[in-house]
Amino acid sequence: MQYRVQGIVIRSMDYGEGNKIITLFSRELGKVAVIVRGAKKVKSRYASVAQLFTCGDYLFFKSGQLGTLNHAEIVESHHIIRGDLHKAAYASYMAELTDRVLGDQEANAFLFEQLKAALTALDEDKDMHIVTFIYEMKIWMQAGYQPELDACVSCSRDQADMYFSALVGGLLCENCRPRDPQAxxxxxxxxxLLRILAKMDIRRLGQIDVKPATKESLKQLIRSYYDTHIGVQLKSRHFLEQMEKYGV
Known part of the structure; x- marks a missing residue:
């Protein structure tokens, strides 16, 4: 059967002597793997559409688990991201997170639009940390892992002094904090800010200025929550951590 989708390349791997297999995250079909014949050849017309982060319109034939590309046209190449180490690192993290958390052929038009907007935001020099935080929140929500941020997980009260507990999955008030002494x-x-980011649509994100200390706090909260509730090891996150460790 032939399919026409708009998709973002979230994974690309060599296949045989001159081919690539790409994983598209598409608006219409969710994740789908497609072989791009000749993509590794220097003069291939399909080399560019098989690059990571490329957003394009793809036409392919699919009869089993793997499709075969017939035609593709680029919508956004995102070459700016690929040419910048830091932007590429954060884009790789969002792409791998999408690939590992979502199942195959689970259509999710909203999340597709969020990833598309996140890559555009990186192109436009918007804060890559904040863009990534928002996308993480969106993918957790779509996958059923959204933390409780409106009130205390235990008693449902919203007080001035609140604590974040990765263990219980959200906020704890002062009275309920004993449920998790590490909160x-x-x-x-x-x-x-955490509540705003959780509800923010990346398509509406403007330029935002957040203090480095606040971003560091958010990063630690989000990573601890991810490790507790999802725990999938990501190569791209390890790379980000190495960049942070050595001040790259």
Whole structure:
């Protein structure tokens, strides 16, 4: 059967002497694997459409698990991202997160639009940390892992002093904090920002200025939550951590 989809290349791997297999995250079909014949050849007309982060319109034939590309046209190449180490690292993380958390052929038009907007935001020099935080929240929500950020997980109260607990999956108030002694206290500004990011549509994100200390706090909260509730090892996250460790 022949399919026509708009998709983003979230994985690309060599296949045979001159081919590639790409994983597209598409609006219409979700994740789908497609072989691009001749993509590794220098003069191939399909070399560019098989590159990571490329958004395009893809036409392919599919009869089993693997499709075969017939035609493709680029919508956004995102070459700016591929040419910048830091942008490429964060884009790779979002792409791998999408690939590992979502199942095959689970159509999700909203999440597709969020990833598409996230890559555009990186192109436009918007804060890559904030863009990534928002996308993480969106993919957790779509996958059923959204943390409780509106009120205390235990008693449903919203108080001035709140704590974030990866263990219980969200906020704890002062009275309920004994449920998790490792819960992290949240400054009012950090909690407010966390709630805003959880509800933010990346397509509406403007330029945003967040203090480095606040971004570091958010990063630690989000990573601890991911490790507790999802725990899938990602090569791209390891690379990000190595960049942070050595100040790259």
């Amino acid at each position: 992290v206290p949240l400054a009012p500004g950090t909690l407010k």
